[in-house]
Amino acid sequence: MKWCRFQSAQKVAYGIIDGDTVTEVTGSPFESHTKTSTTVPLSRVTLLVPVIPPTFYAAGVNYREHVTEMAHRRGATPEFPPHADVGYRANNALCAHEEKIVIPKDATELVQYEGELVAVIGKKVKRISEAEALDCVFGYTIGNDVSERTWQRGDRTFWRGKNTDTFKPMGPWIATGLDPDTLTVMIRLNGKEMYTYAVKDALFGLRTFISRMSQYLTLYPGDVLWLGTDGPTENMKDGDVVEVEIPGIGVLRNPVVRET
Secondary structure (H helix, E strand, C coil): CEEEEEEECCEEEEEEEECCEEEEEEECCCCCEEEEEEEEEHHHCEECCCCCCCCEEECCCCCHHHHHHHHHHHCCCCCCCCCCCCEECCHHHEECCCCCEEECCCCCCCEECCEEEEEEECCCECCCCCCCHHHHEEEEEEEECCEEHHHHHHCCCCCCCCCCCCCEEEEEEEECCCCHHHCEEEEEECCEEEEEEEHHHCCCCHHHHHHHHHCCCCECCCCEEECCCCCCCCECCCCCEEEEEECCCEEEEEEEEECC
């Protein structure tokens, strides 16, 4: 099943996608909900970020080749994390499928994509085992962890480098019933395939992250966990279009503009 959050005229609602149509739903995917009789063509609605998360988690440095490549570019020795450590991102940075990624005019040229699988939590949990971890996942969507590398390295925190407005495209919808270990992520820039990787090749898998996080943090319905990217990443510039595709979910597509 595919769940979306959409706007039609002035109304914002959740919906269930069936082929080329969307059926409006009262309530939300994370609580009691009811299908309505309102069905509209998918082409006539504006897809929004599929969920506004209570807490926005991100699993950085989670793929070997990406860690190695980024260290090589800095002239450093790769250092791999010993544990599944999680960070945080800001909701202000979220933007939807087909929305513009806006590069601030004072940013450097080192603004890069990071295509990622995103897990959406479906129920409140605390202290769960790895064996139980996927039971709390509602579904999966796609993220592009846009990063300004100079700011990322230079600021004391990631407040600009990772959390500038529009730097976190997410969508286009949430797909349920998937096995994350079978998924692959493909990243395209202006139609050219840049890199494809298997989610299962992560240093730490989704089960490990959820279980470890839940020993200390209560996870709530609607929370999202971005699972990191693999491979080298390249610069995006004004006029580019970046796409992240995960078969079984769909394609997250965003044009890039630079402020003048």
